[in-house]
Amino acid sequence: MAVAQSTRRRAIILLVLTSIILVTLDLQNSSATSGLRNIFGAIFRPVESTTRVITRPISNAWYGIFNYNDVLDENDRLREKVAQQQGATVAAAASVRLAQELLALNGLPTLAGINAVTAQVIGESPTNFSQTIEINQGSESGIRVGMPVLNAAGLVGKVTKVYGDRSVVMLITDPDFALSIKVVNSPRQTTTTTIAKSNAAVPSPVVPVEPDATQDSEISTTTTTTTTTTIAGFTPSVTTLPATPAGVSSITVPLASDLAIRETGVIEGRGPSRQPTVRFISNAVRFGDIQVGVPIVTAGGSRSLAPPDILVGTVSRVVERLGSAGPVLEIEPVADLTNLSFLRVLLYQPITEKVTP
Template sequence: MAVYRRTARPRFTLLLLVLTSITLITLDFRGQASGVFSSVKSVSQDAFAPIQSAASAVTRPVGDFFQGVFHYGALEKENARLRQQLADSRASTLRAADAERERKSLLDLEKLDYIGDIPTVSARVVSVGFSDLEQTVQIDRGRNAGVAKGMPVVVGSGLVGRVVEASRTRATILLVSDPSFAVGIRLDPSGDVGVAHGQGQSKALSMDPLSKDTPVNVGDVVTTSGLQQSIFPPQIPVGKVLSVSTEPGALLKTVRITPIVDLRRLTFVKIVQWSPQ
């Protein structure tokens, strides 16, 4: 029985405190908590303070957890929105850069003073074929547009290559860097002529050996020679002399030429409707 009383007394005390609290809340709500009731209310608040603090300490982490869960979801949505906005901004920047590059490429095609009044056909590069054995690009113009095999291909800065195959709507261009490409050239200012050959991607053109007495210097401009029956009209810029070397005791010198056109960045080209005379 003693054990029962020790167990029941705390329960009775807790029940009494709860009933007292309810009574005080009711009276306070009705505006009747005055006098002795105010004193009792003050005492009960002091009595319940430790219980309220303990309950708050227990429930606050739970509330913070659920608040964090909902807040995390909102952050995820906001992060997704910002990532999409960043992707859209980058795509817009790339499109603007592409448009500007195309605009400059088209403007560059208008700088063809070296062609004179020879008719031309504008075309867009649609594919590339770069390898150690072949250096070609394909364009979106063919026989229907007046493009024919053998025609020179240029941009504003100079020679790109020549047409080696033409269908009705497409054509293939052999670039000056292709190992099978050859072009008759003239050195400026000396006026000496020779032949330049492609050596592959990212490599300088080589020139047939010249007499060691031929005046040629690094930086000299190289253009098409345009000699009789040449497949290229004269005065098309080809490149600049990159190096000149002569072996000790040799009678000839070796000349290497840097192509004047950046063949890796072709967007638009012009086909010169030239027929050798």
């Protein structure tokens, strides 16, 4: 009895020490722990696959009992949404193509030039204290740690662990997630009415051009109404309504202050029940008040793990802080993280991460 107790005590001490050493090694990203995970995975995966097949009818029955009405409601909502989106899609596709052409013309990077791998979600985190999912593509498909993961809506997370045929993706709601982003703030809504005389100095931004202009022409009056519509994330459209006399056309140049202003910050996850936040936004007057609904996109850059201009979410709340500290923004992710199925892993690595041969 005493021998058994002594053996148990020694076993406990040994296991505790092993655990502490493994925690230390894993926090240092040691390859030894990755090797152990791979070995255990090779033993465990067949058991898990068999259990998945056996338990599938139980989970289907569960979903049938508890989610049937929700699915019906969701179907109705989605049908309505599809109908609404069909028209907008054509216009959006044209705009995206135009934007990509413009970016390519100016030699700027676009998402279209980055290879991607399509992957399916095969598992979620079994614990309540980790926001990760598992996908069915790994290093054999060219995936590396740090690559951004998207769905059709926008950014979902980043790859944190890669195995041969699967990878673990950390979602943007995980408290360990951090990524540099840009806030695309819209300018304030303005309505300007300018009354200009054709032979007088014309104030910017309205420049009247008269085809048959003469120095001693009669004094005429041009009434120009400039309306700036505020749509989150888009450069405002400018509508110019020329008044009498007929034949006088106007070229309207939008003011620099009317263009969308970008400011960088860092998005950080806060767990599944709270929305991610953006911090380190500058308190500059030039940036103005951040409006609810403005989009958040990835910042890119040589050190960022994601290329620029991937949509992350929209601002749902602005928390002002005292002093010179900039505001903290709460973000509503555009991707529905509770219902992920097919994802796209961008095979993107920043220049600083690329291994030169």
